[in-house]
Structure formats: C-alpha cells, structure tokens
Amino acid sequence: MLFYSTTIDGFQMGLCFAILALGVYISYSILDFPDLSVDGTFPLGGVLCTIFMLRLGLPAVPAILLAFFGGLLAGAVTGILHVKFRISNLLAGIIVMTALLSVTLAATKLLTRNGQTTTIFSYRSENLVGLFNGDLAKSIPTGARDYFILGILLVIVILVKIIIDLFLKTKLGYMLRATGSNEKLVVSLGKNAGNYKILGLALANGFVAVAGAIYANLFTQYDNTSGTGKVVLALASVIIGISVFSHIPFFKDTTAVICGALVYSLCLNYLVLVDTNGIYLKLLNAVLFAIILIFNEKTSSLLSRAKLRKGGKGK
C-alpha cells in the first residue's frame, strides 16, 4: 500500500516536475545556459499563484498564467544581467536566485494572518477553486481522486510540450536554437544574439514558474523552501531524458525530457521509502545525480561509437 501511494505520488510530482524540466530544457539544452535562477523562479511561481488565488480570488488557471509572467520577468532579469552587463551565466543566475529568496519571503508575508503564517490553501480553502479541488474534483469519488489529478497534470504537461514543440518550429524558435548552437552565425544573420538569450531565459523561467504554481496547487500549500534543489532536479531530468529516452524512435526531445522527469521523480520517491528519517535524503539525491551523470558519459560514448560503426558500414 505504501509502495502504491509512493508510486502515485511519484507520478504526480513527476508530471509537475516535467513542466519544470521542460523549462530548463529550453535554457540548458537549447540555449546551452546553465541557469541557476530556477531555484528562485520555482517558488516565485508558487507564491504568485497563491497570492492571486487567495488575495484576488482568481481561479487557478488565470492565476497560473499570471505566475508564468512573473517567471518570465525574473528570467529576463537573469538574461539582461548576463547579456547587457556581461555577468557570467552562473553568477547571473545566482544573483537572481538570491534576490528572489527575499521577494518570495516578502510575498509570503502578504499571505499571513495575525502574524501567523498559515498553510496558504488551508485558510479560506472552502471558497477556493484550486486546480485540483474544484467542484468537478469534489464530484469524483475519493478513490479515483488521485487518477483525476494525474489526468489533469497529464493534460497540462502535454499542452506545454506541444506549445514548446510548435514554438521551436517557428522562425523565432529556430533563432533560439541557433543562438545556443552557434552564436556567431546569429550575428552574421544580422541579429543581436543577446536578445534571443534574454527571450529564451524568460520563456524557460516562465515555464518553471508554472511548475511552481502547479506544485503549490498539488500540495494545497505554498512552501517557501520548495525551490531548494530544483536546479539539480531539473537538470537530472533533462539529462536522463536526453541521454536515455531521446534515442527511442519518434521520441522528440520534449517527450524524452518528460520521461526523464517521471523516472527521476519516481527514484526520489522510492529513496524516501529507504531512508524514512529523511536524514540522508539529500546525500542519496546527490549520489543518484552523480550516477546519472556517470551513466550518461558511458551511454553517450557507447552510442556515438555505435553510430560511427553503423555510419562506417553504410558508406
């Protein structure tokens, strides 16, 4: 039973983190930019969405969309720091991440009552139309609730995937891919490569914020520490996805990244079963990430060797 609920949990979180990973796919894989601001924009999305829902009484969907714009803005700041002020990519991300720690904390204050921080969705939660606790959700028998949530998450993830796939096929999307792969060419096409970096980082963090917003909805509470470790989580998902799943025929990179997020999140959840006290969780987490990176080195060299052999025969 514990195993079953852990698995369901793993899938729910995995789908939520898939959105995060799809965002980081844009910055890390497409733009070749290791973006650390993700640790800040994930909780930013959560707190923005919660504020819009609780303070302004917005339904979940518009609140999540607004959270997207919040992430967009934060990502643009990272990009501007890097492009216009020539701060290195890692440091630009760290600056924004650090600044957002205060921003989210201050925003959380907006959600406290009588100086007491309540878990946000619990108060007023009666008239709160969350993504997963609306009238429709209430009409579903408790036993099937988990599957209902999974279904909604799946729809959102597929939607995000399709949006990103389509975007990458547009002229603008092509320029973004070119920027990550050969900046000099973008310049020789008469375009300012810096602007595409800013745009890509903005979009990436927009999706990260959406993931944060959905995460808050999933757990019906906003947690200020929810950003910690999200960079590692997202990178691990992207790397597993690209190195393992993108070789499957007809699997686009985006599909592969979603699979990567699901696998990694399931692994993390099973780790909790092993380490019930949660003391060694981060350590196990790091070890898992290291194993993935080592494995990734192995597979990519194996695959390229296999490709070489195939190519050699073909000619």
Added chain:
Amino acid sequence: MIELQKVHKVFNAATVNEVELFRDFDLHIPRGQFVSVVGSNGSGKTTLLNLISGTISADAGKILLDGADITALPEYKRARRIGRVFQDPSVGTVPDMTITENLSLAENKGKPYFLRLAVSGSAKNRYRELVASLGLGLESRMDVPVGLLSGGQRQALSLIMSTLTPVDLLLLDEHTAALDPKTADLIMELTNRIIREKSITALMVTHNLRYAVEYGDRLLMMHEGKTVLDQADEAKKAISIQNLLSIFNEISIECGN
C-alpha cells in the same frame, strides 16, 4: 562600394605586446569588383576583414559602405548587408540543425523572426533544388544535422547560406584552406559562380596563389599592414604565379628573414 579611410589599428596598446598593424590604411573597392588578397601570416588580412565586418573596431579612421559611415555600427547590423564565410567550416552553419533548417535560417535573414512556422512545404522543395545544384549529392540528406556533414559539404552550405539573401559585400577568409585540393577547387569554382551570377562585391583572402591569380578582378598583396601590390583588370591578368612568388621572396629578404 566599400571604402577604408586612414584606418588605424593597434593591438594591446600601451603594453609591451603593442602591435601597430594599420596606420593610415586606405582601400577603396568599387561595386561589383572581386578582389583576392594574399600575404604572409600575420600581415593583417583577417584583421582587415574583421574591421570591415565590425568584429573589431578601428582605433581611428573611417569605414564607408556605399558612402554611408559604418565605423560605429555594431557587427550584427553591418551583417545585414555583408555576408561572410570563415576558414573553419563549423562557423558558417548551425551544427545541431538540419540542412533544411539551416537554409531556412539563412533565407529569413533581414526579415523579422516571428512566430511563423519556419519551413513550409514549398520552401522544402526550393531548398532541395538549391542543394542539388551544388552537385554534392546532399539533396538526399536534407534532414541530417549539418554537424554530421564533412568540412567541404559544410563549407559549400555556408557559402550558399551567406549569399541566399542579397548582400552587398561578401567576405571570404581562407574559406578553402581546410579542404582537400579537389573539394577546394570545387568550392572555389562555386564561389566564383555565385559572385559572378549575383554580381556581388567580394573580398577573398587566400594562401592559394593559383586562386589569387586565376580568380578575381583585382589582386592585393599585404605585408605588415600595408598593401605592397595592388593590380586590377588588365594589369592583374598579366601577373603569374611566378611573379607573385618572387615578390613574396623579395619582401622576405628585405625584412631580413
């Protein structure tokens, strides 16, 4: 067409490594002229192209394109009117994108890049025909990432990409140097064809004296930031590879090496 007036360029100014490369450098290339540039290593050929493209900026002097002062214009803005092919075949294409995708990027140069689908069905056919005209058999590999092509194939692609949209000026920096002799000949022939068909003004740096003699309307020889030989049209036609070699040697002896 393109004009350099009294251009100065000093590298590492006010340090022990100071190199004064160009001093009062003048050059004027009229529209439609195809200029070959030769010269020893370090004579300033690449720097000359970099000054024109805006990759580096001049310390003093003016650079004019069609009479308009472009000295202060950033590189990406100049690129709208200038095409360029580099020595390294991987610079002129996006290795992670397919041939079709690369051509689509190039074709949209100068147009805004909006949220329109980049490659339509008709464009695909157009690109295929274009690539078939190269005669390299690449038309069957349109959906292969360019990074998997050979250097010569990539360089051919770079060349058609840099001239797919109308450019006023084409800069070629030893663009055949990384290729085997046969492919180099093929690319050189293709270069000449494109330049003549589209009557582009071109500046081609090469270490291949035969190309410098056979192709182009004008020949420049550079040495230590100066043009030591500048012949056009009939006078250029009279120059042989032997002539060029002996001038090269004379300069080297004068400089004591």
